[in-house]
Amino acid sequence: MDRVIIIRYSEIHLKGKNRAFFENILKRNIISKLAGITHKTDFCYGRYVVSDYAESDEQAIVSKLRQVFGIFSLSIAFRTTASVDDIYEAAKIICPKSGTFRVTVNRADKTLPYTSVGLSAEIGGRLLEYNSSLEVDLHTPKSIVYIDARDRNTAYVYSDSIAGAGGMPVGSAGRGLTLLSGGIDSPVSTYMMAKRGLKLTALHFWSYPYTSYEARKKVLDLAKILSDYTGNMSVIVVPFTEIQEAIHAHAESNYMITLVRRAMMRIAEMIADVNRCGCIINGEDLGQVASQTLESINVTNSVIKHTPVFRPLIGFDKIDIIDIAQRIGTYETSVKPFEDCCTVFLPDSPVTKPTIRRAEANEAKIPNYDELIVKAAHNAEVFVIPEK
Amino acid sequence: MFAEKPVYLDNAATTKADVSALESIVKYGGELYYNPSAGYVKSLEIKKDIEEATDTIAGLLGASREEIIFTSCATESNNEAFECGIRNKKGNVVLSAVEHASVYESAMRLKSRGMDVRFVKPLSDGRISSEALQCVMDENTAFVSIIHCSNETGTVNDIQSLCAVAKERSPRCVFHSDGVQAFCKIPTDVKKLGVDLYSISAHKVGGLKGVGALYVKKGLNMPPFIVGGGQQNGRRSGTENVGGIIGFAKAALAYKDSAAAFDASKLRQYMAARLTDDRVKINGSEYNSGYILSLSFEGLRGEVIAHMAEEKGVLVGLGSACSTHVKSNRVLEAMRVPRRYAEGSIRISFSPHTTTEEVEYATEVIAEAVEKLRKVING
Numbered sequence: 001m002d003r004v005i006i007i008r009y010s011e012i013h014l015k016g017k018n019r020a021f022f023e024n025i026l027k028r029n030i031i032s033k034l035a036g037i038t039h040k041t042d043f044c045y046g047r048y049v050v051s052d053y054a055e056s057d058e059q060a061i062v063s064k065l066r067q068v069f070g071i072f073s074l075s076i077a078f079r080t081t082a083s084v085d086d087i088y089e090a091a092k093i094i095c096p097k098s099g100t101f102r103v104t105v106n107r108a109d110k111t112l113p114y115t116s117v118g119l120s121a122e123i124g125g126r127l128l129e130y131n132s133s134l135e136v137d138l139h140t141p142k143s144i145v146y147i148d149a150r151d152r153n154t155a156y157v158y159s160d161s162i163a164g165a166g167g168m169p170v171g172s173a174g175r176g177l178t179l180l181s182g183g184i185d186s187p188v189s190t191y192m193m194a195k196r197g198l199k200l201t202a203l204h205f206w207s208y209p210y211t212s213y214e215a216r217k218k219v220l221d222l223a224k225i226l227s228d229y230t231g232n233m234s235v236i237v238v239p240f241t242e243i244q245e246a247i248h249a250h251a252e253s254n255y256m257i258t259l260v261r262r263a264m265m266r267i268a269e270m271i272a273d274v275n276r277c278g279c280i281i282n283g284e285d286l287g288q289v290a291s292q293t294l295e296s297i298n299v300t301n302s303v304i305k306h307t308p309v310f311r312p313l314i315g316f317d318k319i320d321i322i323d324i325a326q327r328i329g330t331y332e333t334s335v336k337p338f339e340d341c342c343t344v345f346l347p348d349s350p351v352t353k354p355t356i357r358r359a360e361a362n363e364a365k366i367p368n369y370d371e372l373i374v375k376a377a378h379n380a381e382v383f384v385i386p387e388k
Numbered sequence: 389m390f391a392e393k394p395v396y397l398d399n400a401a402t403t404k405a406d407v408s409a410l411e412s413i414v415k416y417g418g419e420l421y422y423n424p425s426a427g428y429v430k431s432l433e434i435k436k437d438i439e440e441a442t443d444t445i446a447g448l449l450g451a452s453r454e455e456i457i458f459t460s461c462a463t464e465s466n467n468e469a470f471e472c473g474i475r476n477k478k479g480n481v482v483l484s485a486v487e488h489a490s491v492y493e494s495a496m497r498l499k500s501r502g503m504d505v506r507f508v509k510p511l512s513d514g515r516i517s518s519e520a521l522q523c524v525m526d527e528n529t530a531f532v533s534i535i536h537c538s539n540e541t542g543t544v545n546d547i548q549s550l551c552a553v554a555k556e557r558s559p560r561c562v563f564h565s566d567g568v569q570a571f572c573k574i575p576t577d578v579k580k581l582g583v584d585l586y587s588i589s590a591h592k593v594g595g596l597k598g599v600g601a602l603y604v605k606k607g608l609n610m611p612p613f614i615v616g617g618g619q620q621n622g623r624r625s626g627t628e629n630v631g632g633i634i635g636f637a638k639a640a641l642a643y644k645d646s647a648a649a650f651d652a653s654k655l656r657q658y659m660a661a662r663l664t665d666d667r668v669k670i671n672g673s674e675y676n677s678g679y680i681l682s683l684s685f686e687g688l689r690g691e692v693i694a695h696m697a698e699e700k701g702v703l704v705g706l707g708s709a710c711s712t713h714v715k716s717n718r719v720l721e722a723m724r725v726p727r728r729y730a731e732g733s734i735r736i737s738f739s740p741h742t743t744t745e746e747v748e749y750a751t752e753v754i755a756e757a758v759e760k761l762r763k764v765i766n767g
Contacts, residue, residue: 209695245764344689344765 001080001090005061006148006156007048010072010166011353026070026169032231032387033064049156051079059061062162067228069195070172071164075146077156082112082149084119088126090157091145095127100137102144103127109151119147123204165195170231173197176310177268177277178298180204180220180235182338185283185313187226187330188321192312193281194230201275202226202233205240210345215338223385225330236275238267238380244345251362253347257291258354259362260345261300263373269307270377284311288318290350299354394698395746398705399571400539400590400680400737406594406642409635413596416631424628425619434630438746441637448640449586449603450577457602457624458633459583462568465587465602468613469533470494473585475609476560478528481502484516485722488539488566492718495533507722508534513673514543514723518553529558536581537570537634540681540719540735542656545575551582562608568592573652573677584608594639599632646740653678655738655747655759658728662751663758669729671720677713678738684725685732688761693734696757702750705735 007030012022027043034041035059039053053061058076065074078090095101103124107114114122123145128134149155176198178190194200204219218236223235240263247259268280284292291300301309313321325331363369396404416434424434442453449456459465467490474481481499483495485507499505506524508516516534525532532554537544551563564585570576571588578586583605590599602611604623616625656678660670663683685693697704710712720730736750 209692209699210689212691212695248764344692344761 001078001086001371002051003058004057004077004079004156005050005058005065006075006077006158007050007065008074008161008164009047009070009180010164011168012070013046018054022070022169022172025070025172029068029070029169029231030065033068034061037061037064049079050384066162067165068169069165069167069229070169072139072166073161073164075156075158075161076146077158080155080157082109082152082155084114084122087119087147087149087155087157088123090155091123091127091147092130093182094145094157094159095131095134096159097131098133099142100140101127102136102138102141103147104144105147105149107149109149112149112152119149123147140306143179165229168197170197170229171199174279175199175201175275175277176279176281177203177272177275178281179264179268179283180219180222181283182215182334183283184223184331184334185285185288185321187222187283187334188324188328189281189283189310189312190226191229191230191312191328191330193310193323194226198279198280198281200233201277202229202235203268203271204235205239205267206237207241207244208239210241210244211337217278218333218336218338219342220383220385221333222330223383224388225328225333227385227387229328233385234272234275235383235385236380237383238271238359238376240264240376243376244373246366247367248345250365250367252358254349254351255295255359255362256345256347258296258299258359261291261296262303262359262363265300265303265309266373267377271380272307277307279308279310281310281312283313284322285313285316285318289371290352293352295353295355296351299356299359328363394701394703395750396703396736397736397742397746398703399739399742400542400598400599401705402591402736403594403739404741405591405596406639408638408642409590409595409632412635412638413631416634420630422664424630425617427560428530437634438628438630441634444637444641445588445601447577448572448644449588450579451603452606454621455578455603455606457604457620458628458636459600459602460598460626460629461625462488462566462587462589462600464613465600466490466533466564466566467494468602469585469587470498470531472610472613473562473564474498474531475562476528476530478505479558479561480506480530481531481533482506482508482521482525482529482554483533484508484510484535484545486510486514486516486538486540486543486719487535488568489533489718491533491566506708510723511673512724514538514541514671514719515673515675516523516550518546518549521550521555522553525554525557525561527558529554529561531562531564533564533566536565536567536576536586537574537677538672538680538719539569540680540717541682541723542569542676542678542737543672543679544570546675546677547581547583555582558667569677569680572640573649573679578603578605590636590639593636595636596632599629599636601636616761643740650740651678652738652740652742655742655744656681656736658744659736659747659751659754660752663754667762670724671723671725671733680738681736682720683734683736684720684729685734685758685764686729687765688732688758690733691732692761693732693754693757696731696761697750697753698756700753702753704750704754705737706733715754 042049080086080090103120105119107116178200180186180202422431446456475611495505508524565583567586568589572593586603591597667686669684
């Protein structure tokens with residue numbers, strides 16, 4: 001009898017002929033996540049089993065696995081032979097000291113010399129004899145002893161399931177470019193799209209000296225936190241000062257933010273193309289600020305030529321976004337007071353209903369606008385954040 | 389010229405450690421690492437060295453050995469003053485509105501416990517007038533704290549007069565002054581000033597971070613802030629930071645010598661003259677230590693000027709380093725500096741090692757940055 005961790009995957013089981021593709025990516029992600037911890041991982045149909053680890057590493061393994069997208073749930077189990085006596089020994093350890101309980105058996109190997117119902121009754125009866133404080137309740141038990149008899153040599157006995165991160169394995173949905181500003185929203189949108197299986201590259205626009213090195217470090221720190229979920233991630237930092245200065249000098253001041261965001265989207269698409277990212281992700285949330293009204297989003301989006309832009313937070317309330325940020329551990333870093341945008345460039349009253357025509361007219365006033373965009377994209381600096 | 393070695397003009401935040409302070413750390417961490425409270429002969433020698441250092445610090449303050457308590461920093465000294473220096477718990481506490489964050493927060497903590505905490509508004513140049521102090525105090529004032537030299541602007545308060553006024557208004561009050569930016573730069577004879585408590589820090593005068601001191605006037609029966617093994621005659625427990633304390637004394641002596649041969653005001657005036665115009669305000673008055681120049685540029689952002697200067701190898705501050713990341717500047721606000729100026733504030737601070745060439749270069753760099761920024765912002 002030994003202790004193992006059973007991993008169950010989530011939506012992958014809904015897949016058809018291409019299921020192996022998803023399973024292989026999940027396997028790869030699990031192996032990479034547990035790198036550095038001595039263990040053995042067996043990949044069998046429908047579930048994975050981590051075994052042969054030091055007991056002191058068990059919690060660390062569970063914590064790490066809980067950050068892997070594609071895993072539905074985990075259970076810490078005892079692995080025994082499928083003999084009734086061995087199963088009973090494991091059940092004794094798993095079973096609570098008092099209260100109501102039930103035994104649920106799943107018999108995968110139909111050649112085993114007992115039925116599921118028969119084994120439940122046998123183990124339940126023995127447990128009642130062993131501990132008189134226990135009481136059977138088949139309908140609303142306080143705890144359940146699960147027995148999963150796979151074959152003559154293998155049965156798993158466990159009680160609780162620990163929820164996994166859910167979603168799809170990172171990398172199974174392709175590659176995306178996520179805009180990471182340093183605020184509360186963009187790390188959450190990054191997390192959400194990684195959860196849907198995207199392998200991500202992050203993009204940050206940096207306006208030094210109008211913002212600081214601390215602001216850039218904050219973004220890299222956020223990427224480090226997110227790498228728990230996304231795996232290793234590159235952060236591309238684009239020097240944005242010159243463009244911001246040019247827009248400020250030549251465009252109408254109430255169009256400043258609109259034009260800045262259009263420039264950012266133009267650069268994002270160029271960088272997405274170079275890095276083979278099939279989509280752009282941002283943290284826009286409808287109506288949150290002037291630049292996120294329907295009209296603003298339309299004007300910003302209109303510069304995109306061929307890449308889909310995903311806005312996973314578009315229908316969220318701020319409080320819900322903060323909730324997720326706190327849960328995934330990015331909130332504390334996001335609220336550090338290093339601004340991602342210098343207030344000297346912020347107009348007193350930014351336009352809330354911009355038009356494409358006027359935005360383009362303003363851009364036409366900026367000398368060498370296209371060259372500035374290309375130059376900024378060209379001068380981007382790449383920071384590689386390894387998976388923790 | 390200054391690309392490799394930056395021009396450091398943020399000496400009010402911290403100073404480069406003096407060689408003697410570094411040597412002390414090596415000596416008392418290596419060769420003489422013994423606990424000064426132990427009974428070995430070596431420990432007794434170390435104890436004697438600490439006593440000598442105490443005498444030096446006391447001498448620089450015009451105090452005597454038993455009036456000095458070494459702490460971990462001036463923030464601890466200020467906290468101790470507020471936590472332990474108030475005898476009449478039913479009395480009120482008076483402090484200026486331009487204190488360092490450690491004094492301000494200590495007072496706010498007392499306020500949250502229900503104490504009557506009152507603030508003295510400064511004059512527009514940042515000084516505290518005797519009249520204003522008198523108005524805020526009454527005969528029940530138990531504790532007064534007025535900063536000697538402002539960490540934001542370098543403005544020097546006439547502590548001697550303020551202390552006399554305070555003692556006249558409430559004879560039993562305890563008078564504390566934060567002397568961190570004054571120590572070794574301007575006269576700080578505590579007996580002449582008349583104060584009961586006076587806080588100082590090592591790393592502002594060439595010592596190392598992690599050492600401060602509190603002068604406690606003889607006769608002021610003050611309970612210890614930190615209790616434990618009874619070190620420093622029971623007044624501040626915790627094994628002494630031997631190397632730090634001895635280094636503090638040596639560095640302070642060296643700093644005082646260098647300061648005597650140094651004309652900070654001349655450098656300050658040079659920069660002020662070249663960097664000010666009708667859109668720039670000098671915060672503070674002519675009553676200045678000379679070591680700090682606080683400038684506010686209308687409509688600009690202080691941090692942007694600082695970043696631009698840093699790109700050219702010039703390091704300046706943005707007001708108190710302890711509150712750099714706080715959005716508004718409490719001290720400048722109290723001095724009624726308009727917000728459009730306050731946001732564009734930088735703090736330039738000198739040390740006796742600052743050279744004329746460095747100041748000339750920094751002046752040029754800051755002037756260029758300001759000009760460029762004005763062009764960008766105003767078009």
